[in-house]
Every structure is written in C-alpha cells, then in structure tokens.
Amino acid sequence: MNLQQWLAERTFHHSNFWDIKWLVEQKERQGVTISLCLPTLNEEKTIGKEIVILKAELMDRYPLIDEIAVIDSGSTDRTCEIACAFGADVYVASEVLPELGVQRGKGENLWKALYLLKGDILVFVDADIGNIHPRFVYGLVGPLLQIPEVHYVKAFYDRPIVYSNVLRPTGGGRVTEILIRPLFSLFYPELTAILQPLSGEYAGRRSILEKIPFPVGYGVETAMLIDIHQKLGLTAFAQTDLDQRVHRNQETTALGRMAFGILQTVMNRLEREQKLRLLQELPTIMRQFEASDGTYRQLEFDIREVERPPMIEIEAYRAKFYSASVS
Amino acid sequence: MPQNTVSVPAVKEIPELLAPLRERLLADLITLTQIPAPSGDEGKRVRFLLDRFIEAGLSDAGTDQIGNAIGRLRGRRHNRTILLAAHLDSVFPATENHQVTVDSEKVVGPGAGDNAMGAAGLSLLPAVLEHLGLELESDLILLGSVRSLGRGNHAGIRFFLDNCGQRIDCGICVEGMQLGRLNAFSIGTARADIICTIRPNNGSSRLYASESPLVVLNHVVQQILGIPLPTQPYTKIKLGRMHAGRYYDIEPERAELGLEIVSHSDDMVRQLCGQIADLVAESGARYAVDIQFDPFFTTAAAGIPFSHPLVKCVADVMNQLGIEADQTHYPSELCELLMRKIPAVTIGITRGVKNHPRDPDHVLIEPMLKGVAQLVGILLAIDEGRADESPAVAR
Numbered sequence: 001m002n003l004q005q006w007l008a009e010r011t012f013h014h015s016n017f018w019d020i021k022w023l024v025e026q027k028e029r030q031g032v033t034i035s036l037c038l039p040t041l042n043e044e045k046t047i048g049k050e051i052v053i054l055k056a057e058l059m060d061r062y063p064l065i066d067e068i069a070v071i072d073s074g075s076t077d078r079t080c081e082i083a084c085a086f087g088a089d090v091y092v093a094s095e096v097l098p099e100l101g102v103q104r105g106k107g108e109n110l111w112k113a114l115y116l117l118k119g120d121i122l123v124f125v126d127a128d129i130g131n132i133h134p135r136f137v138y139g140l141v142g143p144l145l146q147i148p149e150v151h152y153v154k155a156f157y158d159r160p161i162v163y164s165n166v167l168r169p170t171g172g173g174r175v176t177e178i179l180i181r182p183l184f185s186l187f188y189p190e191l192t193a194i195l196q197p198l199s200g201e202y203a204g205r206r207s208i209l210e211k212i213p214f215p216v217g218y219g220v221e222t223a224m225l226i227d228i229h230q231k232l233g234l235t236a237f238a239q240t241d242l243d244q245r246v247h248r249n250q251e252t253t254a255l256g257r258m259a260f261g262i263l264q265t266v267m268n269r270l271e272r273e274q275k276l277r278l279l280q281e282l283p284t285i286m287r288q289f290e291a292s293d294g295t296y297r298q299l300e301f302d303i304r305e306v307e308r309p310p311m312i313e314i315e316a317y318r319a320k321f322y323s324a325s326v327s
Numbered sequence: 328m329p330q331n332t333v334s335v336p337a338v339k340e341i342p343e344l345l346a347p348l349r350e351r352l353l354a355d356l357i358t359l360t361q362i363p364a365p366s367g368d369e370g371k372r373v374r375f376l377l378d379r380f381i382e383a384g385l386s387d388a389g390t391d392q393i394g395n396a397i398g399r400l401r402g403r404r405h406n407r408t409i410l411l412a413a414h415l416d417s418v419f420p421a422t423e424n425h426q427v428t429v430d431s432e433k434v435v436g437p438g439a440g441d442n443a444m445g446a447a448g449l450s451l452l453p454a455v456l457e458h459l460g461l462e463l464e465s466d467l468i469l470l471g472s473v474r475s476l477g478r479g480n481h482a483g484i485r486f487f488l489d490n491c492g493q494r495i496d497c498g499i500c501v502e503g504m505q506l507g508r509l510n511a512f513s514i515g516t517a518r519a520d521i522i523c524t525i526r527p528n529n530g531s532s533r534l535y536a537s538e539s540p541l542v543v544l545n546h547v548v549q550q551i552l553g554i555p556l557p558t559q560p561y562t563k564i565k566l567g568r569m570h571a572g573r574y575y576d577i578e579p580e581r582a583e584l585g586l587e588i589v590s591h592s593d594d595m596v597r598q599l600c601g602q603i604a605d606l607v608a609e610s611g612a613r614y615a616v617d618i619q620f621d622p623f624f625t626t627a628a629a630g631i632p633f634s635h636p637l638v639k640c641v642a643d644v645m646n647q648l649g650i651e652a653d654q655t656h657y658p659s660e661l662c663e664l665l666m667r668k669i670p671a672v673t674i675g676i677t678r679g680v681k682n683h684p685r686d687p688d689h690v691l692i693e694p695m696l697k698g699v700a701q702l703v704g705i706l707l708a709i710d711e712g713r714a715d716e717s718p719a720v721a722r
Binding site: 052087 | 428
C-alpha cells in the first residue's frame, strides 16, 4: 500500500462510525474487549466531564467500552477524587509494578496501562480536552473493529486554543510542523501521512502495543509510530478526523523542552536502525534563557527520555496475561 | 392503575434505584449546557432532545411549526394526557464560552440550572421509566419549548398549547432549580424596554430644546417612581436594567431602561402599562427626543388553589422524599398552562446558583436523582388519579 493509497483508504472521519450500536455488535462478534485509559497529572478541571460523558455514552448507554481507568502521575489537585466519584478505576502509576522502579511521565502511565487494563484494544485519551465527546473514543475504535489489518489508529483534528474566553480558529501542532514533520520527511517518509503524529488520542491492539518499548516522557507518541511502523508497516495504521479539539495552550518554552525529549527518542531509533551514527553520547541538558531587568539567565533542564522495555518482556505481565503458557 | 413490568417502587426508594443512570443524566446536562441556545436559536438542543426521544423508542418524536421538540410516550389506556415541559433556551449569547466543568459536587456552566438541567430531566425521562419498568396508563407529552425567555415571550409553549389539537389534562413545568419549588400560581407580569434616542435633525446637532437621552430617561425614572401603587392587590414596578453612554465627555445618543411590572391583578398591570406609555410619550414631546415604550413580554395572573389535588399530591411526593416545598412564586412557563385552565405546577430538579455576580452558574449533583425521582413520583400519582379534580374544586 503506497502513501496515497493509504491516505485514501485509511483516513476516516469520526462520522464514519456514528452508529455505535453497530460498533458494539462488531465488538461482540469479534469477542474483543476494549479499555479506555486516561493518563492524568493535575486535570481536575476537565477529568470529571470526560469521565461522565464517556462512561454515560460508551458504557452505560452503549456497552462499547468495558472499563475506564485513570492512571495518575501524582496529581496534587482533586483529579483522583473526582475521577473516582464518577466511577473510573483510579491508579497511581508509582504504585504499579513498584519493583521495576518509578519513572514519571505520560509514557510511564501508558506503559503501565498495558499491565493494569484488561482490554484487547486500548484507547488512550488525554484528560485535558475541553470539548470532550464520545467521538474521541468511537472514532478511534471504529477502524480497529472494521479492518482486521489495522492495529493502531491515530487522531487528528483542528485544534483551537483557548485564550481567555475566546476561541481562536486555528493553532496548535507547532512541534509537529517544526520538528516531527521535517524529521519524518528525512528518515521515515511514509509516516508523514500521519497528519498529527503528536495527538494525544490513539487506540491500538494489545498484541502490538505489548511488543514495543515506551519512552516514559515526551517521546512516547513518536516512538509508537516509528516502532509500530518498523514492525508492521504503514498498512497497520489508520487515522481519524475528530474535528475540533479544545485544549490548553502551552508556552513555546515548554514546547521546546518537549521537542528536546522527542529528538532524543528519534535519535535513539535512528541509531538503532543504523540510519544515523552518533560519534558521542548526546547530552541530556536542555538550555533555555529568561530575561529580567536587562539581565539574562540561563535555565537548565535535565530531560532524559528513559525507555521502558516492551511490556511482553516483563515477567509479571506475562504471568498476568499469559499464565497458561507460563505454567 | 399502571401495569408495570415490576412492582411500582415506593417513592422514597426511587432515588437509589436511579443511581445507575446518574452519569447519563449528567452527560445530558453537560451536553445541553454546552450547546448555545439563545432564544430563537435552540435548533441544536431541539435536535439533541429529539435524538434522545428517538433512541428511547418514542413512537412520535418531532418538531412543530415553531420548532418545539415534542415526544409522545403512549400510555396503556390513554385515559389522560400529561404534559411535561422544559424550556430549551438560555439567556446566554452564542459567543459566550459554554464549556462546562465538573467536580465531584457540581456542574458549572452558563445556564446549567436555567434550563439545561430541566431539559436533561426531560431527555432522560423515557429511559428512567424504562429502567424502573414503569408503563403508565396516561399518555405523556414531553415538550422542549423554544423562544421562552425575554422577547421570546413563551412563544414556543403558547404555540404548542394553541395548536396541539388535543386536551391536556395536567401539566408539569420542569425547571433545573430550585429543588423544592412548587409553584401553582402565576403573577400578572409585563416586561418592557424604554428606549430613548436623539431625534434626527437633518445632519445638524440636536433639535431646539432637545435633551440628552440619559437625562430624559432619568426624568422618566423619577416619574415612574412617583406613580402611586396600591397595597392591595400586590403590585410592584421593578427597574431592572439601565444602559447609556460610553464616555465621560460625550452625551450618549441612546439610553435604555428595562423594567418589570408585577401584580396579582392583570387590570393593574394593564393600567400601569398605560400610565407609563403616556408619561414616556409626554417626555418625548417635552424634551424633543425619540422615545418608545415597548412592553414585549406579558403574562396573566392565574393559579390553582393550594387545596387542589395536584398541589396536594406533589407536596405529598416531596414530603416522602424529604424535600421541603417552597410554594412562593417564581416566574416560569406555568402561567401559559394556568391561563388555559390546565391544572399545572412548576417543579425544580436540583439546587444551584444562577446570575450571581461572583459565583458562576452551577447546579449541585447530589440532589439531582431526588429531583428526577420526584418527577417520577408525581407522574405515578397523577397516573393513579390522585391529581384529578373532584367536581367541587373549581379550576
């Protein structure tokens, strides 16, 4: 399947999957289970609404999802309390598989979701979506239930950013356009067809997710794309237009640190795949500057994209999900 | 008597039985709150409500010519028709950020209580009855009314009542809040704008002897305050809003005053409207400005006595649920039913806040299921005939 063919055949709009009853029938016919994971860190403003909407529509009204879990990175606000109040299973990432050490980051939560959640299909949705709607889940699950060859579905959208109380019609995706797309164009041209590689919403089959490593920080989305592409090729992917997504804006400096983490992840893979040879180990310090009263101060951020191994390599995981073969 | 698939639950047990539906109720509330619906532009909320009715298998769901959302739930015997009405419009313009936040105690968003909560109670009702295994003898009409607020002047429900072509035996107006309200009468009301503008003068500045609209409006206010009001019947003129000008050094070209006249006597409301219209016209002539008195919203004084069986049975349901009844008057669409001699009450689903200068609009989650249970309890009581009038009770 070439890139143009893939774009034509594997790019969907969420409205293609509006018939949730049909999706439930497909799910039951295929005998698969679906888990929804919401990774959180201080999301008290949006988590309640997300859980209520998704649980009401996709568990209570139509049984598309079998479980909703919040995996938290140590929120200091009321995120966990609110999530619990509306019926989500709440886990604190640091308390899961503690024998493997504690890492902090969204990727850590996603990796541990593989261990904690039961579903054959896992859906990951960021917890900061202002305009949450069931399409954020069924739009991603749809291609997986419709096409057996699809193993991983990525969201894309038009992302207005909330400034005060006013919606700006376009914006977002700066790291994608300035960093990811040039990198993919250079080294992974097929992946340029993924319109928003850094979107926080995606769904995948456990059978592939358990076989790839997870960077614990900023690089997790990029790594998933590269690693799944390496194992299964472009045909394993699909993408769905979820229309508008309202989220918080991030400062450019924060995006700079994000880009630094992602670059480490990509460099690691380029070296692993022998597409690039680094003559020395890369530093992990990201330097930024702030100006105040005519003086300039250098800020140093130590950003290390630690990676978790494929979950299938973890003994506790194999014991939980493949106990028959272990014994 | 209702023939139900399970035994009819005791009213006080219903809130707990509804617990599995709590997130669905909240989801409908959030979704409705997030759909902007200024009066006259409620189409998306209408569509949402109709989708819910259709999903619930209502035999007859659609809109009428004015755009109301209507769903009919046929009863087993069709021996009476009960109307449940919730207005779908909101005072907030579409440009307002309608995003909702939810914490473990409350749902915060513009118009959450007035009246997304009432509409959510209506949207979930078919599912509630199904969940409880209840099938009524009476026919139910679920009405999501449009163009209720402000200049809408109850146009949606008026149109429905005047054109539905069938007898309505009983009505319940469903408002989001406050839980405990039991309104059975309406006060005669007129809302009006007085708009004063500079009279055009062929390009030159102002007519001889003309005055600033702001000053003229102040004169009008003084005259209104001088109108003698009777102690009986209860009558009041409320000066609610005023707007004029932007700068310190430039006299405004336009000034507006919004007022409300309420009275237990419709004649008194009419009389006061006439007096104000006269003094406004005189001010326009005296100060050489264009000034208009525009009474855009009127309702009549009407009601059923507290001894009416409908009021009694609603109070009884509230009592069984531990809800303290508040029978004072609050404005709602109730008057449209009462004016047409249809016994009706207005109730609220939960507690909350609206139009507070420092506290954003919100509704509390905890009382909601009790509010919905109250609605079910009232329906069951009406269905059993407990709200039927004896010949001695006059409407």
